[in-house]
Amino acid sequence: MGATLSDEQKIAKGREMAEAWRVMDWRKVADMFTPDGVLHSMMVEPVVGREAVYKRVSGLGDGLESITLNIHHMGVIDGVLYMERTDEFVIRGRPGSAPVVGVLEFEGELIKVWREYYDRAHLLKAMGLTEDFDAKTR
Template sequence: MSPQTDGTTTTAEQVVRAEIAAWGRNDVDEVISHFAEDATFDIGPDWPKLSGREAIHEMMKAFFAGGKCVDLEVRYLAVDGNVVLMERVDHWIVDGKQKSWPVMGAYEVQGEKISAWREYYYPPKDD
């Protein structure tokens, strides 16, 4: 991975954990800062597969406008080189109601940026 100014390296796990933490702060600009310029983002069948940080940024703004992220609760995380697999539970407030759903994410990291992110999930049920 990439060396930091203190001589340590940033691992793929650290990059992904920083990304997930930014979601919990509802900071779209911080969220997008973890993506490479030519990154791809595939969030599942209800959303188009996106290519490029600018396209991802536009979708993220719309996504966050639709609700507030309370927490992305990491359940399990596995790392193999530059690939991070993460099972988590996403907790959001949408239309004034808390909704949670299970998610499995696959992240590819190049340098200190996410180059590809794929999501597999069960959408929340309307109560």
């Protein structure tokens, strides 16, 4: 599976992930996960598996004109990467932002679990949505 990443390498992976989001390279985002990796926005059901992660993040690209993950603080505690950030985006011409904390666990050089903590109602309002985009998948 590869060597364990150093703390500095984990931080570099966090920056690499933020850049993949900025350029909306959904394939790269998904490929940074293990084949059975988990993307879990904590207020909805987790997305399990690299291809499911790809489907989820590429689906967010519908109407998304730009997104930037502005990292305020990032560090490794007990081998886990913590990333405090504000995500700024433009979706269907509407600008928005949401404060987020991401928690990433690695297996070798890949992300095994990525947990996202944010105010879901705030995000949906910032996106101009009246219905949760995950509601139709449950």
